[in-house]
Amino acid sequence: MFASASPDNLKQWKCPDGRFIQNLTGHNAIINCLAVNPEGVLVSGADNGTLHCWDWRTGYNFQRLQAPVQPGSMDSESGIFSMTFDHSGSRLITTEADKTIKIYREDDTATEETHPIHWRPEIIKRRKY
Template structure:
């Protein structure tokens, strides 16, 4: 993944870690005061969610989000992700027809992110009619 300065076309950062085929990216809607800055989230076709610091491209964490119980193995991929208006909740929708809701920890700090990352999915909302 590469980040460019658009007016000049100059390469700013390049994430060199293998993170699969990125399907969607989301950026927190507002700049967080202090050291938090902007957080960028990315989801892949194989069900990985990665979180990066937008300015430095440092990867805070990477996790595989589980598919809803009873889903096929081919339904583990993620289609899209989006932050809420506050930037504290991340939604990720997958092939399993469910929306995963992830909440940023209250005690989350830049120092704890590389170790603790984000809370695992708390809520599953199925889009099925069942």
């Protein structure tokens, strides 16, 4: 499978015939980049500095982040141009419009009690891939 980004949503596709699987919606900006790690976390970055974390299998958007702007930069310089995960798959590296490279990591202290997931699927789960 693979994903593609567009101005308003992400699309998942099935190989080898390129069959459309589902839309992942939620960004309110142009999506510039995508990255996925071995655990099935898909992250999308947009022109307005938002990062959305998705579960690859279900399409559930479980976290949204706003990239902080470098001190002295304008808010309009919060766009995310590219991103990738490191070899461990636990750190996300981004290049951004404010001329910075940022590294995001997992919160090791997060638990189900401190960071509950409110599962409200908008997408009907399809057959397994």
